[in-house]
Amino acid sequence: MLAKTHSLFALTVTAFALETADWKVLAVAAIASQLPDVDTSSSLAGRVLLPLARWLENRFPHRTVTHSVLATGAVALLAWPLRWHSVPVWSALVLGYGCGWFGDVFTKSGVAAFYPLSSARLVIPANPRLRLATGSRAEFVVCGALLLAFFWSLHLNTNGGLLRSFNLWLAQPEGVAALFARESTRHQILAHLEGRLVTSARLVKEDVEVLEVEGERLLVRDARGQRFWAGHTQSCPNCHLDIHRVQARLGAPVVIETRELHWQEEELQTVIGGWWPVDGKDAPPTTDHQPPATVFLSGELTLRDADGLRLPTSWQQFNPVEVVGNPDEWTRVRTLRLRAATPADIAPLHRYFGSGHLVVRIIRGGNP
């Protein structure tokens, strides 16, 4: 098998196995794939390591001692200290070496893979007519196929890997949920969504931000700031948006900070006002020299004298603040449940007294 075929085979396998497009890792695999051929001085590796090649070719037939499972194990052991520097580089070295000789299994002569236990040659397939002859036209076809597979693996790996691309292709909420679970602490999760509003049956086709995930349903926010539960209505009867297709992608990097607020019998404005101006806008930073932040509040509020409180509710979109249970006639206490509510959502509550327990999620970075 030609040196370039060895390299392409090793590059493709390494790129897929390690899910990497790092040129340093891939270069190590490509170089390592040449090493098994050090047993002949006519090879590239043999010319570079001529004394070793001369020593080996005087003692062993081609494709025996260096083309074996044992040799691969020896390389893995000898290169073990590399793991302290970089595990992917070590893995690429071992994979590259293994691929270097395993490719020859598909050639007419095969390799003595189990040397020195057996000198029998491992071949695939058994019929020699179907195996590759070095430099043959069939080998060039294989080279071409490997080149295509390698570029495809690079494309996949630079776009988040095989699973991510598979999810993009499926375009279902489960894929978005998987990406959200993996990346939402580091990146804003954006999605292109196609579906239908459940109440009005209006077709929706737009870019949204994924705020939360619950099972297979997604809490999304569109460009107008409206929030919806989106999912398949068969599994999510309360969803506002029936998803046909949804493809997620990573947005800008974010830093997320979470705090908890507890208070008893205080005016909400006093509690919240210590955090950000109560002008009804999403919160600016509480400390100087920090980028703008988006704030989401979740938790429960118990407000006194709130029998006159009227909150806007909608059947068509997500209600971040909801009244829980019936108001107490005597004390006029109302319990509110907040979920992914913005400071603007609770602006009407600022003058009320009461108790509360809120989890505040402050997201810095991203595009508000």
Next chain:
Amino acid sequence: MGKSHLARSVAEALRQSSVHVALVMPSTPKQTVLDIATQLGVVVVNDDGKQLTQAQLQADIAAFLFQQPAVLLIDDAHRLPVSLRVWLEQLLARGQPLALFATHPPRKDIFLKLPRLELKPLAHAQIRALMRAAADEQTLALSPGKLASLQERAGGNPMLARRVLDEERLGLEETAPDHTQWIDGTPLLIAGLLVLSAIRFIGRGLHQTDLYLLGGILAVAVGIVRLLLASLPRKSNHLGK
């Protein structure tokens, strides 16, 4: 050392020990029997000077061996016809010393009744030494690298080692090696690929729909590869393309 070389060496050693030996290679049944008779010194013509029939020769040889001990050595015994194998079996039953040298002998009749000695493939060093000697004989100047490359086509078979050198001397195109030391890796490949099917169960266990679906698709792909590999033409017993 190959089987023919071993047969010749055994014959030579026995002759040096003054043991009567007949070493033959099967051709036609009549010719084979004739060769044995000639080497043993059995008269092969009748009083009229006419050559004896095969049956007469076999009877005369049997009578000769009954009177005078001799060893029968038959090279390439896998090519012996049934009639001669049966005759040799009868001789063996009478206590006739004989040795058959065969490549992949059939698992039946006389081959089952003789103690078996299997020749292992020659070691790399032995084959290399043999190839060097043969190359010197043919005044072929071959580098160690070229010898290493040619040696992989010979396996541990000395006959093939010499043939490979002949092919090199004649400048012939490289053909698929004819030695028999092969391991078909196709089942190993399929088994390795089948491991990918486990992704399906991992996906199911972890409630990851994408992993479950991908594992399912991979399992189908492996099934297709397996079917395709199984449908490939089998290795032919004939030489060449």
